[in-house]
Amino acid sequence: MKAAVYHGPRDVRVEEVAGPSLDPGEALLKVMYCGVCGTDIKTYRRGHPMFEPPCILGHEPVGEIVEVRPGQSAAAAGCVSAGDVVAVAPYVPCDNCRLCLKGRQEMCSSKAGIAGAFCEYIRVPGEVLAKGVSRLPEGLSPRVACLAEPIACCLNAIEAVPFDPGDSVLISGAGPMGLLMLELCKARGAGTIFVSEPSETRRAEAERRGARVIDPGDGDAGHQLKALAGGDGTDAAFVCVGASDALESAIASVRPGGRVNLFGGFPGGSRVTLDPNTIHYGEVTLLGSFGFAPRHFHMGMRLLASGRLDVAGLLTCEFSLDDVVLALDTGASGEALKVLLRMNGHE
Numbered sequence: 001m002k003a004a005v006y007h008g009p010r011d012v013r014v015e016e017v018a019g020p021s022l023d024p025g026e027a028l029l030k031v032m033y034c035g036v037c038g039t040d041i042k043t044y045r046r047g048h049p050m051f052e053p054p055c056i057l058g059h060e061p062v063g064e065i066v067e068v069r070p071g072q073s074a075a076a077a078g079c080v081s082a083g084d085v086v087a088v089a090p091y092v093p094c095d096n097c098r099l100c101l102k103g104r105q106e107m108c109s110s111k112a113g114i115a116g117a118f119c120e121y122i123r124v125p126g127e128v129l130a131k132g133v134s135r136l137p138e139g140l141s142p143r144v145a146c147l148a149e150p151i152a153c154c155l156n157a158i159e160a161v162p163f164d165p166g167d168s169v170l171i172s173g174a175g176p177m178g179l180l181m182l183e184l185c186k187a188r189g190a191g192t193i194f195v196s197e198p199s200e201t202r203r204a205e206a207e208r209r210g211a212r213v214i215d216p217g218d219g220d221a222g223h224q225l226k227a228l229a230g231g232d233g234t235d236a237a238f239v240c241v242g243a244s245d246a247l248e249s250a251i252a253s254v255r256p257g258g259r260v261n262l263f264g265g266f267p268g269g270s271r272v273t274l275d276p277n278t279i280h281y282g283e284v285t286l287l288g289s290f291g292f293a294p295r296h297f298h299m300g301m302r303l304l305a306s307g308r309l310d311v312a313g314l315l316t317c318e319f320s321l322d323d324v325v326l327a328l329d330t331g332a333s334g335e336a337l338k339v340l341l342r343m344n345g346h347e
Contacts, residue, residue: 167236
């Protein structure tokens with residue numbers, strides 16, 4: 001089969017590789033579309049400790065189940081049938097380790113998962129069939145369903161940083177993840193939502209979606225936000241970019257008792273300067289979120305099917321698997337929002 005193989009930074013090649021073989025209880029997915037994630041782009045640009053070359057990137061696949069191998073996996077039995085069009089989570093928790101038993105499935109130390117999905121076919125293990133596969137509801141586009149995994153990550157962050165209806169929220173960054181966070185905060189009932197973003201085009205997109213926008217290049221963004229939010233800041237902040245100055249501004253922008261979530265991954269070696277008295281006297285909570293649990297993935301699919309999220313405008317570019325390098329370069333340029341790869345001749 002054809003696959004995009006990552007050999008190191010700036011080195012991704014479309015190659016013929018052996019197709020996956022199935023063990024009992026597993027399924028074969030014919031990939032239709034796969035989202036290009038920020039992690040894929042970062043790995044392509046500078047490498048990533050989680051992806052050792054050579055390997056296949058891609059973890060937001062939607063496709064058709066073409067074979068289900070009978071087996072002993074009682075949990076997965078009957079989950080899917082040949083012909084089903086499904087979205088597949090890249091990993092699922094074991095539900096037995098210490099972190100899973102404490103309700104932190106997204107931090108599971110023994111995840112089961114799929115291999116990279118920038119290819120024509122992938123093997124879906126029984127554990128993933130049982131916990132991380134969702135049939136597409138009638139009427140939901142396979143392209144749009146590729147957003148289930150990134151939405152799941154956003155839902156995990158919002159669960160970690162709950163806010164009340166009417167609360168004000170800051171989102172730093174108006175890339176695909178920041179705009180998805182904006183849509184989900186709207187759906188949760190946030191009051192005023194501020195978006196800090198240096199790109200004029202992306203600020204305009206956030207404003208179109210109902211946000212009050214700020215250009216962080218126009219002086220001290222933290223003070224700008226406090227002034228706009230009535231003088232004492234916002235109730236919550238989500239930092240959706242891996243930039244130290246964005247995090248510092250977010251900490252400065254929240255009111256006493258506020259919460260700041262580090263959502264975007266930071267480059268290795270990043271350092272942040274902060275006033276500890278802001279945390280101490282203001283009782284500001286600073287925490288991170290990473291990944292998602294199965295409940296977030298399935299919730300994301302339900303939200304997509306509901307039509308409550310304005311997501312269609314996020315899918316701005318689509319490329320064939322043969323043009324994977326162009327897809328990655330386009331995503332890295334910042335000139336597009338969400339980039340998709342299409343496989344197996346889909347148009």
